[in-house]
Amino acid sequence: MLFSVRMDVDIPRDLDPEVRADTLAREKAYSQELQRSGKWPHIWRVVGAYSNISVFDVDSNEELHDLLWNLPLFPYMTIDVTPLAPHPSAI
Amino acid sequence: MLFSVRMDVDIPRDLDPEVRADTLAREKAYSQELQRSGKWPHIWRVVGAYSNISVFDVDSNEELHDLLWNLPLFPYMTIDVTPLAPHPSAI
Amino acid sequence: MLFSVRMDVDIPRDLDPEVRADTLAREKAYSQELQRSGKWPHIWRVVGAYSNISVFDVDSNEELHDLLWNLPLFPYMTIDVTPLAPHPSAI
Amino acid sequence: MLFSVRMDVDIPRDLDPEVRADTLAREKAYSQELQRSGKWPHIWRVVGAYSNISVFDVDSNEELHDLLWNLPLFPYMTIDVTPLAPHPSAI
Amino acid sequence: MLFSVRMDVDIPRDLDPEVRADTLAREKAYSQELQRSGKWPHIWRVVGAYSNISVFDVDSNEELHDLLWNLPLFPYMTIDVTPLAPHPSAI
Amino acid sequence: MLFSVRMDVDIPRDLDPEVRADTLAREKAYSQELQRSGKWPHIWRVVGAYSNISVFDVDSNEELHDLLWNLPLFPYMTIDVTPLAPHPSAI
Amino acid sequence: MLFSVRMDVDIPRDLDPEVRADTLAREKAYSQELQRSGKWPHIWRVVGAYSNISVFDVDSNEELHDLLWNLPLFPYMTIDVTPLAPHPSAI
Amino acid sequence: MLFSVRMDVDIPRDLDPEVRADTLAREKAYSQELQRSGKWPHIWRVVGAYSNISVFDVDSNEELHDLLWNLPLFPYMTIDVTPLAPHPSAI
Amino acid sequence: MLFSVRMDVDIPRDLDPEVRADTLAREKAYSQELQRSGKWPHIWRVVGAYSNISVFDVDSNEELHDLLWNLPLFPYMTIDVTPLAPHPSAI
Amino acid sequence: MLFSVRMDVDIPRDLDPEVRADTLAREKAYSQELQRSGKWPHIWRVVGAYSNISVFDVDSNEELHDLLWNLPLFPYMTIDVTPLAPHPSAI
Numbered sequence: 001m002l003f004s005v006r007m008d009v010d011i012p013r014d015l016d017p018e019v020r021a022d023t024l025a026r027e028k029a030y031s032q033e034l035q036r037s038g039k040w041p042h043i044w045r046v047v048g049a050y051s052n053i054s055v056f057d058v059d060s061n062e063e064l065h066d067l068l069w070n071l072p073l074f075p076y077m078t079i080d081v082t083p084l085a086p087h088p089s090a091i
Numbered sequence: 092m093l094f095s096v097r098m099d100v101d102i103p104r105d106l107d108p109e110v111r112a113d114t115l116a117r118e119k120a121y122s123q124e125l126q127r128s129g130k131w132p133h134i135w136r137v138v139g140a141y142s143n144i145s146v147f148d149v150d151s152n153e154e155l156h157d158l159l160w161n162l163p164l165f166p167y168m169t170i171d172v173t174p175l176a177p178h179p180s181a182i
Numbered sequence: 183m184l185f186s187v188r189m190d191v192d193i194p195r196d197l198d199p200e201v202r203a204d205t206l207a208r209e210k211a212y213s214q215e216l217q218r219s220g221k222w223p224h225i226w227r228v229v230g231a232y233s234n235i236s237v238f239d240v241d242s243n244e245e246l247h248d249l250l251w252n253l254p255l256f257p258y259m260t261i262d263v264t265p266l267a268p269h270p271s272a273i
Numbered sequence: 274m275l276f277s278v279r280m281d282v283d284i285p286r287d288l289d290p291e292v293r294a295d296t297l298a299r300e301k302a303y304s305q306e307l308q309r310s311g312k313w314p315h316i317w318r319v320v321g322a323y324s325n326i327s328v329f330d331v332d333s334n335e336e337l338h339d340l341l342w343n344l345p346l347f348p349y350m351t352i353d354v355t356p357l358a359p360h361p362s363a364i
Numbered sequence: 365m366l367f368s369v370r371m372d373v374d375i376p377r378d379l380d381p382e383v384r385a386d387t388l389a390r391e392k393a394y395s396q397e398l399q400r401s402g403k404w405p406h407i408w409r410v411v412g413a414y415s416n417i418s419v420f421d422v423d424s425n426e427e428l429h430d431l432l433w434n435l436p437l438f439p440y441m442t443i444d445v446t447p448l449a450p451h452p453s454a455i
Numbered sequence: 456m457l458f459s460v461r462m463d464v465d466i467p468r469d470l471d472p473e474v475r476a477d478t479l480a481r482e483k484a485y486s487q488e489l490q491r492s493g494k495w496p497h498i499w500r501v502v503g504a505y506s507n508i509s510v511f512d513v514d515s516n517e518e519l520h521d522l523l524w525n526l527p528l529f530p531y532m533t534i535d536v537t538p539l540a541p542h543p544s545a546i
Numbered sequence: 547m548l549f550s551v552r553m554d555v556d557i558p559r560d561l562d563p564e565v566r567a568d569t570l571a572r573e574k575a576y577s578q579e580l581q582r583s584g585k586w587p588h589i590w591r592v593v594g595a596y597s598n599i600s601v602f603d604v605d606s607n608e609e610l611h612d613l614l615w616n617l618p619l620f621p622y623m624t625i626d627v628t629p630l631a632p633h634p635s636a637i
Numbered sequence: 638m639l640f641s642v643r644m645d646v647d648i649p650r651d652l653d654p655e656v657r658a659d660t661l662a663r664e665k666a667y668s669q670e671l672q673r674s675g676k677w678p679h680i681w682r683v684v685g686a687y688s689n690i691s692v693f694d695v696d697s698n699e700e701l702h703d704l705l706w707n708l709p710l711f712p713y714m715t716i717d718v719t720p721l722a723p724h725p726s727a728i
Numbered sequence: 729m730l731f732s733v734r735m736d737v738d739i740p741r742d743l744d745p746e747v748r749a750d751t752l753a754r755e756k757a758y759s760q761e762l763q764r765s766g767k768w769p770h771i772w773r774v775v776g777a778y779s780n781i782s783v784f785d786v787d788s789n790e791e792l793h794d795l796l797w798n799l800p801l802f803p804y805m806t807i808d809v810t811p812l813a814p815h816p817s818a819i
Numbered sequence: 820m821l822f823s824v825r826m827d828v829d830i831p832r833d834l835d836p837e838v839r840a841d842t843l844a845r846e847k848a849y850s851q852e853l854q855r856s857g858k859w860p861h862i863w864r865v866v867g868a869y870s871n872i873s874v875f876d877v878d879s880n881e882e883l884h885d886l887l888w889n890l891p892l893f894p895y896m897t898i899d900v901t902p903l904a905p906h907p908s909a910i
Contacts, residue, residue, distance in 0.1 A: 013831060035181070042146075045175065047175065047176050047900050066267075079322060083185075085248075087143055089134060138246055138247040138250070152821070153904045155904075156684040170686060176880050176881045176884035225363050229429040229432070264326065266317035269316045271301045272317075341503045354502050356445060359426060408459070408545075411614070417537065446502075447502040455490045519631075520775040523776045540610075548772060589817060591813040592810060593701055593811040595716060631775050635771060641863070681906055698812060702813035720792070721872065722790040722794075723863070724862045733867065
């Protein structure tokens with residue numbers, strides 16, 4: 001079951017540099033683990049923005065929420081979720 | 092070079108039924124031809140809407156514009172284009 | 183799997199009165215059949231508007247899209263879909 | 274008398290951790306007490322957001338305002354209230 | 365129980381003049397009957413617009429919806445409803 | 456001459472508690488004095504918000520601006536002003 | 547008492563050409579009469595739009611509403627009204 | 638003196654085909670004449686839209702308004718105008 | 729050449745009181761100097777807001793930008809600029 | 820391949836003055852280097868704002884993102900990107 005997800009990141013300027021570096025490292029590891037598992041099949045950078053457009057492939061709304069809620073950058077992101085269905089013209 | 096594209100379709104209620112059926116058939120054929128060529132790698136339906144979220148893979152802005160402008164449903168669509176770049180966390 | 187769905191209805195003023203009456207009758211029957219099946223557990227009227235706020239309980243995004251797409255009033259509605267998950271404070 | 278209520282939570286990053294933990298514990302207890310009393314029949318998490326969509330069942334606007342105003346998280350929430358009425362197609 | 369209600373009127377230009385005149389006459393009579401009954405204690409014109417800002421005093425959401433739904437101009441209006449409560453500084 | 460006025464209050468979290476208490480006390484006294492004078496005939500709480508919807512009865516735009524500018528909470532409020540005129544259907 | 551007023555004009559394409567010409571002529575005459583009387587001291591064209599930004603000088607909200615309501619183009623305009631007061635830095 | 642101008646075109650579907658073709662031909666000739674004169678130094682197509690982003694170089698606001706007002710497609714366009722000044726980092 | 733300009737002021741609460749007083753004094757002097765010179769022919773207060781609506785009379789976009797950029801309150805203002813042209817109905 | 824880019828700058832008031840001056844100097848040097856290289860052919864100031872409207876000429880979305888991401892002021896800017904194509908009426 002697919003969802004289109006856009007994440008806009010806004011890390012506070014006064015976040016402790018070590019906390020920041022650690023959070024970004026954990027975010028990357030977490031994202032790559034989900035990509036490898038097939039749960040997060042696509043992630044693209046939005047040109048000119050600290051944002052990504054992603055596609056998630058999950059079994060339920062609840063699973064998607066848990067994956068997003070546990071993103072290390074979750075407290076610093078605005079997330080927009082659009083549920084997707086197969087398109088009748090897709091080959 | 093990738094672009095995220097959302098298309099919202101609004102076909103006028105008084106469009107001649109044959110014109111409508113013909114336009115939809117041509118739209119489907121055109122979309123599937125582009126999907127087969129690799130130019131339109133993803134197309135998904137937005138749940139609850141006469142809309143799709145797609146990804147295009149083209150060589151230039153101009154090529155993307157030509158592909159979209161020639162959609163048979165182009166006169167009845169609102170199209171939103173977001174340029175994408177590789178994400179540093181993508182595997 | 184639950185979704186919050188808001189539907190805003192805008193039936194064209196020049197719709198043939200018989201078509202209109204028939205569409206409304208079919209909409210009501212369709213909605214009540216889904217309510218009885220447990221797929222559409224809640225439907226409320228928005229005060230002062232030709233709109234409803236509903237909750238759907240479905241197995242997938244695709245099932246929800248099919249249910250909404252087949253609403254007899256679908257061509258005359260704007261639909262907004264919000265995926266829901268269990269709340270940790272819910273009893 | 275039913276109301277649809279959406280609450281978006283934004284707790285300041287610099288809130289004292291003990292105050293934060295205490296506020297969240299009181300919020301949960303308060304919410305569950307109202308759920309048990311029948312005043313707050315539904316609460317769902319919005320996927321990907323620190324937000325909930327709820328339904329309240331109260332005797333008056335004033336009662337609803339008092340319930341919401343006394344939420345421990347009230348100072349950190351944006352609340353959107355939509356009055357509901359029975360839907361003529363509800364079974 | 366009070367509600368602030370804003371109504372923006374947009375009567376189609378091609379409405380039959382007799383239907384238009386009749387609808388306006390019925391709207392006025394209906395409004396004045398509700399004003400006399402105490403259900404519609406305030407109605408003001410918004411300067412420069414075919415709109416009013418009103419206050420309704422009703423026993424329930426359902427009653428308010430019925431009053432608004434039965435406005436002869438309801439099909440030609442956009443209505444915005446805000447529930448009100450007593451203000452702690454009101455004398 | 457009547458105006459509909461909505462005030463949304465947002466007091467900074469780090470305002471000194473004594474300043475805060477004093478400002479709120481002065482706001483209440485100021486509001487009640489204007490209510491007694493007939494300049495501020497209606498004030499209602501917006502359900503679920505730290506906001507009010509009010510009606511002012513003044514002799515001029517300038518008088519209204521002076522009354523609002525001198526609200527003790529003015530620096531912490533967003534104010535929206537709508538000029539009103541008598542409604543032709545008012546009784 | 548001054549008001550800033552923006553008017554955006556949208557005349558239906560299918561308006562009878564004679565009605566259109568007559569309406570425009572009456573609008574111009576009406577506007578110039580009010581300008582001569584001092585009630586409409588300023589009118590400017592918005593560059594690139596069928597719109598004007600004006601200033602009205604009237605005795606009351608009610609007078610302003612009557613002037614605007616009787617504009618021959620009123621049914622084809624969206625009007626935005628902003629009440630003005632003297633500025634403390636004005637010379 | 639430079640202005641950034643965006644034009645969004647929306648030609649009514651029921652416009653007479655000959656009128657449409659003639660209008661488009663006149664628009665093209667008019668635009669190219671202004672480009673040659675140096676008044677309209679840049680015109681680009683917005684990807685995926687019947688829109689352009691242009692730069693005009695004129696002597697005054699009034700001249701710009703006259704140029705835009707006389708566009709053959711003016712009645713079918715929404716135009717957004719942004720005044721520009723030299724940038725201190727421009728070489 | 730005329731421009732309509734709206735300025736919304738938002739001075740940070742923690743600005744040093746002396747800096748604040750000095751900035752306001754310089755703003756007033758600067759504004760009055762421009763008013764006397766004929767560059768800033770109108771300035772009005774927006775009722776209920778720390779905002780003004782002004783008209784500037786300048787020789788070029790660049791001159792307007794320089795005047796606005798040098799406002800002592802510029803760093804604390806949001807400024808909206810609308811180019812104006814003579815109105816054909818103006819007397 | 821051209822893109823229209825608008826950048827709105829908002830430098831935090833409490834940024835260290837030396838860091839600020841250094842960032843601005845590096846921004847200017849970086850911008851001018853790109854202008855000289857032909858990658859950034861146009862940059863204009865938006866009248867009345869700390870903003871620019873620019874045109875970039877790049878080989879790909881990725882190149883544009885890299886150029887923007889490395890702007891010294893990037894952390895303090897909101898950037899809006901519009902892909903452009905040749906206009907059929909351009910000479």
